[in-house]
Amino acid sequence: MEGKVILMLLLFVSIISTFRADYVRPQPRETLHFPWSFKSSSQPLQVHVSLAGDEHMRVTWITNDHSAPSYVEYGTSPGEYTSVSQGESTSYSYMLYKSGKIHHTVIGPLKAGTVYYYRCGGEGSEFQLKTPPSQLPITFSVAGDLGQSGWTKSTLEHIDLCKYDVHLLPGDLSYADYLQHRWDTFGELVEPLASARPWMVTEGNHEKEDIFLFKAPFDSYNARWKMPFEESGSSSNLYYSFEVAGTHVIMLGSYTDYDESSYQYAWLKADLAKVDRERTPWLVVLFHVPWYNSNKAHQGEGAGMMAVIEPLLYAAGADIVIAGHVHAYERSKRVNAGKSDPCGAVHITIGDGGNREGLAHKYNSQPEWSIFREASFGHGELNIVNSTHAFWSWHRNDDDEPVKSDQAWITSLVGSGCVAEKNHQPKNFR
Numbered sequence: 001m002e003g004k005v006i007l008m009l010l011l012f013v014s015i016i017s018t019f020r021a022d023y024v025r026p027q028p029r030e031t032l033h034f035p036w037s038f039k040s041s042s043q044p045l046q047v048h049v050s051l052a053g054d055e056h057m058r059v060t061w062i063t064n065d066h067s068a069p070s071y072v073e074y075g076t077s078p079g080e081y082t083s084v085s086q087g088e089s090t091s092y093s094y095m096l097y098k099s100g101k102i103h104h105t106v107i108g109p110l111k112a113g114t115v116y117y118y119r120c121g122g123e124g125s126e127f128q129l130k131t132p133p134s135q136l137p138i139t140f141s142v143a144g145d146l147g148q149s150g151w152t153k154s155t156l157e158h159i160d161l162c163k164y165d166v167h168l169l170p171g172d173l174s175y176a177d178y179l180q181h182r183w184d185t186f187g188e189l190v191e192p193l194a195s196a197r198p199w200m201v202t203e204g205n206h207e208k209e210d211i212f213l214f215k216a217p218f219d220s221y222n223a224r225w226k227m228p229f230e231e232s233g234s235s236s237n238l239y240y241s242f243e244v245a246g247t248h249v250i251m252l253g254s255y256t257d258y259d260e261s262s263y264q265y266a267w268l269k270a271d272l273a274k275v276d277r278e279r280t281p282w283l284v285v286l287f288h289v290p291w292y293n294s295n296k297a298h299q300g301e302g303a304g305m306m307a308v309i310e311p312l313l314y315a316a317g318a319d320i321v322i323a324g325h326v327h328a329y330e331r332s333k334r335v336n337a338g339k340s341d342p343c344g345a346v347h348i349t350i351g352d353g354g355n356r357e358g359l360a361h362k363y364n365s366q367p368e369w370s371i372f373r374e375a376s377f378g379h380g381e382l383n384i385v386n387s388t389h390a391f392w393s394w395h396r397n398d399d400d401e402p403v404k405s406d407q408a409w410i411t412s413l414v415g416s417g418c419v420a421e422k423n424h425q426p427k428n429f430r
């Protein structure tokens, strides 16, 4: 009985925190139903992989058996495992819920652009993954605010068709919203994709799940979706960076401290100082709450972070900034300080992966910096062709078909001379 009351309270808090009265989100699709299927307690579940430093990847899976081992066997031919890596494990409790054993095992060194076959803990099916290329070109798929609805399924099917190398997710993954078994069903839902290509994620408000005096924020997210923060010199899983094929990608946290005295700010400054534009001509940044948003939903929520962090990104010559949170799509011109600037970043809001809350349809009048906006579910593809040119496209889930609705060539700031120009400014003007 007491458990039920707590659950109702948590549900109420969740609904209050995600509902806004000033816009309507029609036609959400139903939450998917996951039939129960028998798997032995040591069988690997919810397998996903992520990049983990130079030439390495992290394999994550869950077993119900807490004595199951954390090693991964792998090789370049099916069934022939020439290498084995030992990993670590964790688990967590959330009120009455107890997670399975969550295994994190780093494998490598791995060859670039190569298919590896692997098995987790000596049990269950063989999986296969493809490592990203070592040099450009590279294709990223992008979708935020995924959830696990009928629209999510449609989006995942379209992402699967696009032959991407790495998936980027700017926050709001499972929409578990305190109900921890939803993290497990989300893990199963994305496994076919996330076990085959690295999925690089950052957190949104739906990952927070904190309870005053009981639960710190992001506990479940951090336990399940470990990202390469240690590998990138960060002390928190909530912000980190990685490099892949000529691209330096920075994942920031919209819901962790970002002011000038914060750890995140200090880490970001140090990370930006390390970026070598000869090695990685493209600089891409992701976080959850958009700074350039002309939708009525979540209007102005990113202003505080923008005031502190945008000057750093501008000085460093960030090319593309990707956010989620608003359940619609929008692409800006190159912008800085709230207006067009040829040496600023292109901002993309893509919080339209398919969550159960539906779309954000109401807009303010279109600002001069906003090129394209539309409230539809879908996904993005960023094909970075070479050091100067990238092709961006957004694909709307129109009647379950992926329809290319917005597309643009983006020229890098290195190619346009902006980065060199900024580097020649006296230090106190940067």
Ligand SMILES: [Fe+2]
Residues within 6 Å of the ligand: 145, 172, 204, 205, 206, 288, 324, 325, 326
């Ligand atoms: Fe969000």
